[in-house]
Amino acid sequence: MKGNLIDILKNVPGEVTLIAVSKTRTPGEILEVYNQGIREFGENKVQELLNKQKVLPSDIKWHLIGHLQTNKIKSIIPFTYLIQSVDSLKLLIEIDKQAKRINRIVNCLLQIYIAEEESKYGLDFNEAEQIITNYQKGQFTNVNILGFMGMATFTNNINQIKSEFRNLKSYFDLIKSLHFSDNPEFSILSMGMSGDYLQAIEEGSNMIRIGTAIFGERDYKKM
């Protein structure tokens, strides 16, 4: 087994799901990690996901973790295991519509904005609660909202990162108690990447998305 993967798994409790983020990696590189026993992979671009899904083993659970355009949803709906990056009501409506067409229920996380940076996508707490209220009223028939995803600010300030994760965990707990007390399916809190997954786990994450620490530095020029 690749040394870096062993090191990561040593630090990750059993109840935390590891998603190997394979954006920019070749199918060969992904297969190497697959052969170490990893079955859940995350991609952030639709076309890249489609290309890889076609040639890689069918028991891979594919996660979409990047901003989605509504016109690209249709192609990934038949097989995607979890769409982690639902960042607008409009997007969720379209996912629901496309899922209904093929009679599939699609698992989703709402992406919540917790960072200080302007560049990151995501819903604020009010927008998320609005969507969840509509969801509970039955507006969506073909999506399952299973939890939240969030990204901390890209900074060396560990206290800030921890406080952003803590903030999202409190919000997750609040929403769970207000809206999902009788629905154990709402259970996923996806936070933590290569640089901050230990902090994320300390603050209550149960799904981490790790790219660089498994595969090494990304080379975007290769793509």
Ligand SMILES: *Cc1c(COP(=O)(O)O)cnc(C)c1O
């Ligand atoms: C790229 C990416 C990751 C993984 O980042 P690393 O720092 O390489 O671990 C995790 N989450 C999202 C949403 C990403 O786009």
